[in-house]
Amino acid sequence: MTLIIKNSLSSEKEVFKPINEGEVGLYTCGPTVYNHLHIGNWRAYVFTDLLKRYLKYSGYDVLHVMNITDVEDKIILAVIEQHRSLKELTEFYTEEFFKDRDALNIIPANFYTKATDYINEMVSLIKKLLEKGYAYRTSDGSVYFDINKDKEYGKLSHFKLSDLKEDAKGRLKKDEYEKENAQDFALWKAWVEEDGSVFWETDLGKGRPGWHIECSAMSMNKLGESFDIHTGGVDNIFPHHENEIAQSECATGKMFAKYFMHNEHLLVDGKKMSKSLGNFYTLEDLINKGIDPIAFRLWLYTSNYSTRTNFTFEAVNGAQTALERLRKAYLDLGNDIGTVNTGYKTRLIEYMDDNLNTARALSLVWEILKNKELSPAEKKATLLDFDKIFGFGLDSL
Numbered sequence: 535m536t537l538i539i540k541n542s543l544s545s546e547k548e549v550f551k552p553i554n555e556g557e558v559g560l561y562t563c564g565p566t567v568y569n570h571l572h573i574g575n576w577r578a579y580v581f582t583d584l585l586k587r588y589l590k591y592s593g594y595d596v597l598h599v600m601n602i603t604d605v606e607d608k609i610i611l612a613v614i615e616q617h618r619s620l621k622e623l624t625e626f627y628t629e630e631f632f633k634d635r636d637a638l639n640i641i642p643a644n645f646y647t648k649a650t651d652y653i654n655e656m657v658s659l660i661k662k663l664l665e666k667g668y669a670y671r672t673s674d675g676s677v678y679f680d681i682n683k684d685k686e687y688g689k690l691s692h693f694k695l696s697d698l699k700e701d702a703k704g705r706l707k708k709d710e711y712e713k714e715n716a717q718d719f720a721l722w723k724a725w726v727e728e729d730g731s732v733f734w735e736t737d738l739g740k741g742r743p744g745w746h747i748e749c750s751a752m753s754m755n756k757l758g759e760s761f762d763i764h765t766g767g768v769d770n771i772f773p774h775h776e777n778e779i780a781q782s783e784c785a786t787g788k789m790f791a792k793y794f795m796h797n798e799h800l801l802v803d804g805k806k807m808s809k810s811l812g813n814f815y816t817l818e819d820l821i822n823k824g825i826d827p828i829a830f831r832l833w834l835y836t837s838n839y840s841t842r843t844n845f846t847f848e849a850v851n852g853a854q855t856a857l858e859r860l861r862k863a864y865l866d867l868g869n870d871i872g873t874v875n876t877g878y879k880t881r882l883i884e885y886m887d888d889n890l891n892t893a894r895a896l897s898l899v900w901e902i903l904k905n906k907e908l909s910p911a912e913k914k915a916t917l918l919d920f921d922k923i924f925g926f927g928l929d930s931l
């Protein structure tokens with residue numbers, strides 16, 4: 535098999551070749567746990583689950599790490615606004631995240647690393663960057679990454695620092711900003727009154743880590759300084775993943791992740807989701823409207839992860855009907871499990887090897903069910919085999 539995937543580092547489709555034969559180290563930027571995730575966030579995690587399932591199906595031993603961001607700007611704001619402790623707030627939303635994950639039949643990662651458990655690792659990484667001259671301290675005690683020292687800065691987002699406006703010499707303490715505003719970013723944020731009780735006393739002083747350093751420290755701790763695939767949504771490309779690469783590669787002098795894979799945006803009724811437009815949906819909103827989370831999963835497969843998709847209730851209701859049809863047809867096949875049909879299996883692999891072409895792969899399911907030449911037992915075996923990738927949970931019906 536030759537798996538072809540789209541690598542954001544080259545913007546090209548490339549043949550997937552792991553660093554160590556037969557093994558895949560996979561890192562996914564996890565949730566920032568201060569509210570319920572929206573369905574666009576879930577597109578990213580269903581995509582990673584599909585990728586992981588297909589890698590496993592193809593015989594790879596996959597080590598999957600996902601972080602839980604439990605200290606970050608937006609969380610601190612929520613802690614203050616809701617008068618809750620950091621621990622109480624983040625633990626609550628972490629549990630909610632796991633519940634939704636299970637409802638979507640997403641295979642749990644091997645490790646869920648909480649940012650607050652890795653403060654020491656972050657501090658050592660920052661100290662390394664200070665020693666090597668890629669970072670500097672400011673008078674308030676914060677530490678910033680000097681993007682002009684990194685000759686490769688911009689390689690993931692595909693821009694050159696010299697092409698940006700000339701004030702790329704400023705500094706940003708905020709975790710999120712636009713590409714046009716590329717400036718030195720905070721690795722360590724010295725404590726300020728608004729942080730309240732959220733701080734750590736470390737060799738770098740009293741403060742907290744920036745968001746970007748969290749993922750560099752946790753991914754390298756669990757997967758090594760170089761690993762195979764890093765996934766996330768396209769909105770993570772800049773600044774988050776660009777900054778992760780900069781920090782990690784400047785600290786180690788080695789390649790960070792070999793492949794970056796990003797899923798595209800999910801639009802709702804043709805627009806970007808936002809609370810003010812009233813088109814912001816969580817998984818619970820879907821369930822309340824009679825949509826099974828697995829039907830949402832099935833609907834996601836109708837478009838490729840690397841293209842934009844437009845969510846409408848009409849479309850997802852169609853997926854709900856299709857899921858019910860599939861479940862009934864599967865149960866009608868009886869109890870006998872025959873052998874997997876090799877012709878269909880070959881086609882499935884051909885489609886999935888093509889940058890996870892789920893729409894074509896999914897069409898095989900309906901073709902199998904309609905095929906009069908296949909016995910029910912053969913159909914059942916083939917569908918169960920395919921479901922290792924799709925994750926519709928047919929085996930637990």
Ligand SMILES: [Zn+2]
Binds near residue numbers: 562563564774
């Ligand atoms: Zn991350």
